[in-house]
Amino acid sequence: MGLGSFGGGVGLARYLARQGAHVTVTDLQPQERLSDSLNALASLPIRFVLGEHREQDFTDTDVVFVNPAVPLTSRYPDLARQHQVPLDSEINLFVRECCGRVIGITGSVGKSTTTSLLGSILQLHDTRTRVGGNIGGSLLPHLDEITPGTPVVLELSSFQLEQLAWQAYSPPLAMVLNLTPNHLDRHGTMDAYQRAKEGIFAYQTPADTAVLNWDDARVRQMADRTPGRQLFYSTEATFDEGVYCQDNTVIYASQGQRTVLCHATDVTLQGRHNLGNAAAAAAAATLFDVPPDTIARGLRRFHGLPHRLERVADKNGVNYYNDSKATTPASTLRALEAFEHPVILLAGGYDKGTPFDELARAACHQTKATIVYGATAPKLVQAFELASRQAFAGCAQVIQCTDLEAALAQAVALTDPGDIVLLSPACASYDQFPHYEARGDFFRTWVQNLPDSNGI
Numbered sequence: 487m488g489l490g491s492f493g494g495g496v497g498l499a500r501y502l503a504r505q506g507a508h509v510t511v512t513d514l515q516p517q518e519r520l521s522d523s524l525n526a527l528a529s530l531p532i533r534f535v536l537g538e539h540r541e542q543d544f545t546d547t548d549v550v551f552v553n554p555a556v557p558l559t560s561r562y563p564d565l566a567r568q569h570q571v572p573l574d575s576e577i578n579l580f581v582r583e584c585c586g587r588v589i590g591i592t593g594s595v596g597k598s599t600t601t602s603l604l605g606s607i608l609q610l611h612d613t614r615t616r617v618g619g620n621i622g623g624s625l626l627p628h629l630d631e632i633t634p635g636t637p638v639v640l641e642l643s644s645f646q647l648e649q650l651a652w653q654a655y656s657p658p659l660a661m662v663l664n665l666t667p668n669h670l671d672r673h674g675t676m677d678a679y680q681r682a683k684e685g686i687f688a689y690q691t692p693a694d695t696a697v698l699n700w701d702d703a704r705v706r707q708m709a710d711r712t713p714g715r716q717l718f719y720s721t722e723a724t725f726d727e728g729v730y731c732q733d734n735t736v737i738y739a740s741q742g743q744r745t746v747l748c749h750a751t752d753v754t755l756q757g758r759h760n761l762g763n764a765a766a767a768a769a770a771a772t773l774f775d776v777p778p779d780t781i782a783r784g785l786r787r788f789h790g791l792p793h794r795l796e797r798v799a800d801k802n803g804v805n806y807y808n809d810s811k812a813t814t815p816a817s818t819l820r821a822l823e824a825f826e827h828p829v830i831l832l833a834g835g836y837d838k839g840t841p842f843d844e845l846a847r848a849a850c851h852q853t854k855a856t857i858v859y860g861a862t863a864p865k866l867v868q869a870f871e872l873a874s875r876q877a878f879a880g881c882a883q884v885i886q887c888t889d890l891e892a893a894l895a896q897a898v899a900l901t902d903p904g905d906i907v908l909l910s911p912a913c914a915s916y917d918q919f920p921h922y923e924a925r926g927d928f929f930r931t932w933v934q935n936l937p938d939s940n941g942i
Contacts, residue, residue: 488553497624554645586636593663607784666816670839757824803903810926835913
């Protein structure tokens with residue numbers, strides 16, 4: 487149920503079909519919206535029901551696999567339950583069949599980067615290491631290659647954690663990076679969102695470990711509810727037991743000993759927040775007995791993911807950055823803090839129900855101008871108007887546009903050499919693009935086609 491235009495169900499459908507299952511894929515989206523996913527499955531014996539769901543497909547079947555993005559309000563999973571048809575998911579099937587050593591990573595901001603950093607470190611330490619989950623690409627086809635003890639790094643979303651709770655599963659090694667408002671359009675309240683996130687350690691045993699960010703008050707308080715051991719990390723505090731940063735050095739304190747794991751100079755990524763992501767990855771790496779020199783090398787060789795503070799071009803002395811993955815205000819706040827030069831911010835998109843007040847207050851003073859667009863533009867303007875009234879020293883200019891292309895044209899008109907144009911939308915993309923990657927690709931192509939006298 488739910489193939490998805492972002493390829494979310496492709497790996498599962500392919501795996502089940504190749505295992506000999508009789509697979510029906512049903513999705514409310516029409517065929518033309520799913521062309522990439524359908525092309526990936528074209529050679530397999532799969533029945534497709536597109537543009538609708540049929541009740542019989544949920545009542546007359548052995549099992550229904552539910553895509554994590556399927557809304558909780560959908561009546562079809564309940565219909566299956568009423569007919570004693572079990573519900574399952576791609577991630578649930580994977581962890582049941584996986585015999586490797588799983589570490590799950592969740593949080594509101596920085597999941598993919600931290601997952602990739604840890605994957606880079608562990609792949610140097612153990613070449614068997616696999617990375618997957620919400621970061622993209624199903625690991626189901628690789629189950630036969632995962633042997634006992636193989637490190638498996640999984641990025642886990644709140645949606646996936648809700649599904650893992652169906653089978654009372656938490657990874658034996660779990661990491662929570664932070665907790666800020668996100669997906670409130672689905673979860674309804676911050677408390678409900680937090681409960682979903684806490685699923686990552688809710689079913690652990692006393693022998694398991696949760697790696698927690700001391701600097702996030704909500705995450706710090708989760709320690710009281712973790713069944714197993716805790717390992718804290720911090721960029722602000724120091725510990726007798728845990729991982730912390732001091733003088734731009736990441737240190738592991740344990741049983742009276744202090745070990746230098748890495749230095750800030752080993753982190754190639756832009757922004758102070760990425761030192762925190764590196765500290766998180768380093769903390770997790772200690773659980774696998776990774777030597778410090780391997781941790782440092784793993785950090786140095788990772789140069790970032792597409793759509794995460796990705797520098798795409800220098801046009802006439804203006805640097806353009808694609809941070810399309812920033813789909814929450816907290817992500818955009820981190821992006822703004824990464825720059826010292828004047829920033830022209832592009833923000834807007836689909837409304838996930840998150841408040842923009844804090845972002846507006848920061849952008850008032852940290853940007854040269856903010857250009858808002860898309861479905862959330864009126865809400866963003868309202869937040870900026872409130873921030874402007876509250877500001878003592880004035881507020882940066884706020885301009886409303888209809889869509890991203892218009893916002894880009896407006897940004898170019900405002901630039902001077904030395905400026906930064908930053909796409910960091912603080913919103914999902916669904917009002918104009920099928921996913922954040924399509925939005926980022928549009929930004930990159932549009933910018934690269936600008937005339938210039940420099941080159942990247």
